[in-house]
Amino acid sequence: DAGVIQSPRHEVTEMGQEVTLRCKPISGHNSLFWYRQTMMRGLELLIYFNNNVPIDDSGMPEDRFSAKMPNASFSTLKIQPSEPRDSAVYFCASSLRDNTEAFFGQGTRLTVV
Amino acid sequence: TQLLEQSPQFLSIQEGENLTVYCNSSSVFSSLQWYRQEPGEGPVLLVTVVTGGEVKKLKRLTFQFGDARKDSSLHITAAQPGDTGLYLCAGPLASNYQLIWGAGTKLIIKP
Numbered sequence: 172d173a174g175v176i177q178s179p180r181h182e183v184t185e186m187g188q189e190v191t192l193r194c195k196p197i198s199g200h201n202s203l204f205w206y207r208q209t210m211m212r213g214l215e216l217l218i219y220f221n222n223n224v225p226i227d228d229s230g231m232p233e234d235r236f237s238a239k240m241p242n243a244s245f246s247t248l249k250i251q252p253s254e255p256r257d258s259a260v261y262f263c264a265s266s267l268r269d270n271t272e273a274f275f276g277q278g279t280r281l282t283v284v
Numbered sequence: 285t286q287l288l289e290q291s292p293q294f295l296s297i298q299e300g301e302n303l304t305v306y307c308n309s310s311s312v313f314s315s316l317q318w319y320r321q322e323p324g325e326g327p328v329l330l331v332t333v334v335t336g337g338e339v340k341k342l343k344r345l346t347f348q349f350g351d352a353r354k355d356s357s358l359h360i361t362a363a364q365p366g367d368t369g370l371y372l373c374a375g376p377l378a379s380n381y382q383l384i385w386g387a388g389t390k391l392i393i394k395p
Binding site: 175204213214216219227262264272273274275276277278 | 332
């Protein structure tokens with residue numbers, strides 16, 4: 172298995188632009204997580220899907236953030252409009268439903284200027 | 285307030301030395317996981333400890349879960365530059381499958 176695949180690896184965008192981050196989880200994993208990592212706040216859970224259904228989005232910072240999982244093999248995290256304080260590394264992770272061990276992608280480093 | 289407190293936050297030592305890092309909580313966890321994250325990569329699972337008092341070894345790394353399942357430690361013997369990274373502990377909330385994360389220990393091993 173190729174593991175969790177995220178794209179793009181790096182994204183630089185101007186403030187106010189829309190940003191879409193993509194994730195392909197490990198085949199057969201039913202849980203998908205989007206995290207944000209910064210030096211100041213560490214690893215923060217943004218949203219958690221189980222069987223493609225959002226279970227907990229309490230970590231999504233604002234309405235500017237939205238996430239979808241249209242099928243078991245694909246998820247997106249969208250920021251619209253983006254702001255400089257959104258600059259961070261965004262990770263997608265997947266796990267088996269009854270196994271909480273998380274497998275992470277390589278992350279997307281987002282810079283909003 | 286972090287539910288999982290990791291210490292120290294930062295550690296820089298010479299190759300060949302031994303070290304221990306800690307993950308502590310006032311809450312009981314059914315299990316705790318340790319991950320290592322290298323620069324530019326996502327965290328990678330090293331081990332899961334499940335039973336109170338459990339000790340697991342992974343080459344030069346020894347992981348221990350406290351008897352009360354509220355804390356865990358990671359001991360590295362004869363550290364090598366390849367051990368450099370951010371070490372994160374995480375544990376599942378009792379009510380669902382979400383993981384609670386510590387802030388991590390940033391470890392640098394100097395050659």
